[in-house]
Amino acid sequence: MDTPTGTQPTTAAGRWTALMAARRVPDEILAHAPASPYRQDPERFRPVAAPPDTPSRRAAVALLAASADRTVLDVGCGAGAASLALVGEARHVVGVDPASDMLAAFVAACLEWGMPYQGVLGSWPEALDDAGTAEVVLCHHVGYDTGDLAAFAAGLGAAARVGVVMEIHAEHPQAWLDPFFERFHGLRRPAPPTADDALAVLTELGVDPQVERWTAEVRPVEDPQARASRVTRRLCLPPERAGHVATALAAHDGPTAPPAERVTISWRP
Numbered sequence: 001m002d003t004p005t006g007t008q009p010t011t012a013a014g015r016w017t018a019l020m021a022a023r024r025v026p027d028e029i030l031a032h033a034p035a036s037p038y039r040q041d042p043e044r045f046r047p048v049a050a051p052p053d054t055p056s057r058r059a060a061v062a063l064l065a066a067s068a069d070r071t072v073l074d075v076g077c078g079a080g081a082a083s084l085a086l087v088g089e090a091r092h093v094v095g096v097d098p099a100s101d102m103l104a105a106f107v108a109a110c111l112e113w114g115m116p117y118q119g120v121l122g123s124w125p126e127a128l129d130d131a132g133t134a135e136v137v138l139c140h141h142v143g144y145d146t147g148d149l150a151a152f153a154a155g156l157g158a159a160a161r162v163g164v165v166m167e168i169h170a171e172h173p174q175a176w177l178d179p180f181f182e183r184f185h186g187l188r189r190p191a192p193p194t195a196d197d198a199l200a201v202l203t204e205l206g207v208d209p210q211v212e213r214w215t216a217e218v219r220p221v222e223d224p225q226a227r228a229s230r231v232t233r234r235l236c237l238p239p240e241r242a243g244h245v246a247t248a249l250a251a252h253d254g255p256t257a258p259p260a261e262r263v264t265i266s267w268r269p
């Protein structure tokens with residue numbers, strides 16, 4: 001694993017950045033992608049009426065109990081699944097997301113659930129000034145979206161007056177697609193960083209978090225056609241290849257979904 005200058009990284013932050021950079025989908029593949037492989041579908045991230053009692057939710061509730069004004073900042077809020085699991089606990093939520101369709105889904109969910117809110121269209125940590133501070137900062141399933149985890153996590157700590165709750169997969173949630181990138185594009189992607197690499201970055205920042213490892217409930221089975229089209233887009237292939245992708249998914253003898261193992265990382269700045 002080399003840095004862009006060809007040397008081995010000497011820090012955990014540098015290792016994270018180098019591992020992420022080494023996995024970049026090459027521009028020649030992206031140039032032929034009919035739709036962004038990075039776009040997430042808000043439908044898949046909607047909040048639910050009875051949120052599961054996860055270690056991340058429990059950590060956020062404990063921090064809110066120690067908080068005077070019960071304000072929450074949800075970084076990479078998506079459709080609000082993390083913060084709207086705190087209806088009745090949080091008094092006000094600021095959601096930050098660079099995807100306008102996600103932010104619109106967040107706003108709609110806040111209105112539906114009666115949660116006072118502010119939406120900020122932007123990327124973290126650049127959106128720090130617009131988002132302001134909150135007592136509790138949540139950041140669920142965004143860590144693997146950043147190449148500079150050190151700046152990203154330092155920003156989370158800077159925005160939190162009482163504490164931060166970060167949830168990530170134990171292993172990169174898109175790594176299972178790697179054999180399909182090789183099959184359809186001949187692209188061999190090196191292994192991604194893991195939650196342990198993220199923890200090493202936090203240690204380097206001087207953060208000593210509480211860490212809880214757990215297994216999430218399995219998602220309901222998705223319609224196979226919808227799933228094949230989603231995977232086709234993620235693989236930068238045109239929609240007419242969805243049949244080939246469905247066949248490859250059915251024949252694959254490895255994982256065909258992200259692993260269920262999660263890590264809740266919480267700390268007080």
Ligand SMILES: C[S@@+](CC[C@H](N)C(=O)[O-])C[C@H]1O[C@@H](n2cnc3c(N)ncnc32)[C@H](O)[C@@H]1O
Nearest residue numbers: 045076077078081099102123124140141142145
């Ligand atoms: C996998 S979704 C998770 C959404 C939500 N937190 C949840 O757990 O349901 C990741 C979200 O992070 C957003 N995102 C990606 N990079 C980001 C960044 N640098 N700053 C803020 N949000 C980001 C994406 O637009 C997407 O909505």
